[in-house]
Amino acid sequence: MMDQLLAMRVFCAIVEAQGFSAAAERLDSTHSSVSRQLKRLEAELGVQLLNRTTRRFALTAAGQRYYDACVDILARVEAATQAMAHEHQRVAGTLRVSVPLAIGTLELADWLPAFQQRYPDLHLDLSCSDEMVDLVADGFDVALRISQPLGDSSLVAKVLVESDIVLVASPAYLARHGLPVAPQALETHALIAFSGSQTATEWVIETAQGDTVRIPLEGRLSTDAITAAYSASLSGVGIAAFTWNTVRPALARGHLVHVLPSCTLGKRLYYALYPHTRHVAPKVRAFVDYMGEHYRAA
Template identity: 35%
Template sequence: MSKNKTIAVDKFESMQAFTQVVEAGGFAAAAREVGLSRSQVNKLVANLEVHLGVQLLHRTTRKVTPTDAGRAYYERCINILAELEEAETSIARLQTEARGTLRINAPMSFGMRHLGRAIAAFSHQHPQLQVEVTLSDRFIDPISEGFDVTLRISEYPDDASLISHLVMPTPRVLCAAPQYLAERGNPGQPKQLREHSCLHYGHLPSAHRWFLQGPEGEVVVSISGALCSNNGEVLRSAALEGLGITLLPTFIVANDLQQGDLRVVLPEYRAPTLSLYVVYPVNRHLSEKVRLLTAFICDRFDTHKIN
């Protein structure tokens, strides 16, 4: 009886060590995370491989990566460990209470304009929760980078390892400053955009093409301009200074359009609408803090509450 209990405890520790090695990309970093020596972590993972009869990791002097079997086993392990963690922590807290640290990633422009007040309101509701917000326009991997929740503006996030909740559409509009249009003219057809300075996102695969929907269907226009950036605020500022025509979400330029500082260009043509999603790894689906934040974000940013 005691032997079986010892085996179960060793297996649990081995699973923890193995998942840390995969996430950290090495034994030394994993050892620091779990508070063991490098040799102890290596032994736990080696024992696990012997027990399973498969190689879980490719080991080189520079990097440690999971094998195909290791990746499959890792996905199972993180679900099991998450369930065990949730079962243990649920005993010590009320059902409606969130505790611990909640790590959030969001796009820079949306985060700066709309997320600060929202997270402050959420924190007031859950004072025992510590929230860490990272803003970045880089396309991150929530699993490998350790984020509990990611706000993502994109087409539907088609990833089996992630759960996605649609929050709201984020329509985009072509616009430019009145002084630019006065100097360069207002294009009447999409093909005339080729003659203009087009300020565009520089990190997308289709950076030098705009896809528009109009009366005749989809139109693809090759563009160029004085500036490209991976940040919408930079493009907005450049457009306000009369540098060119830009294509931006309305949540960035709605006030500028209302005040007349920017004007819509080619109003009959629209870019395909992107959407704001709350995204989190499958293994976070039992977390009370993730559930509460997801419900809060979906309620806060519906189509009636933001441009």
């Protein structure tokens, strides 16, 4: 079957270049190929488009009408192609994102305003939950997760940042109970356990000397909501563990104090997860790149 659009382009090139050789050069083709395309087109249409001699050619009446129609059709095709290319690059529409509570609530003010300012045509549909979701089945474009290193997955898993897990408490709590100077001293303090964590029963603390100290979480409060643990620590209930990214603003404002700064409870990775696809949607790429920039800057 003849490629109708290609034949139209060849015919227009012949007319506009005023010759087969010039048309072939314009199309990066050969004289014989251009001539063959025209013959096939005339046979397909059942009309003669050009009166040609060895030295020159001229459009027939049918050829003139067909040329005018081709110019209009090809212009429309080009305009549609350009419009689709522009739409493909434009960051717009609705982006459904699943994020953990820490990112969707505690860290929200640090990243959302600037993101919306950069992409004013994008509507963000944000679902905040620490539960793992099925991106495809639940209709999400991308998910952010804070976890230990992920294994093999059917999803693209891009690491945005690595963050230390740190201990914090409010100034009011430390004024009443004192500042712990060693991990073992935590056993006499009120500890806030986040039961949604993989370390819900104990904290495994590594000292600056490389020693490991295990602290059982037998405090007065255990919660499965990171937001509740955060509020409790701000209100002076006890000492809690969070990723550095989550508590960085509160530490900078003096609302929380870094407890045992020479120790660490390990690290967590911030991931962006999205389905494998040949062409990543501009809105997904924009969001993932922006969050990577945000965390690198922080």
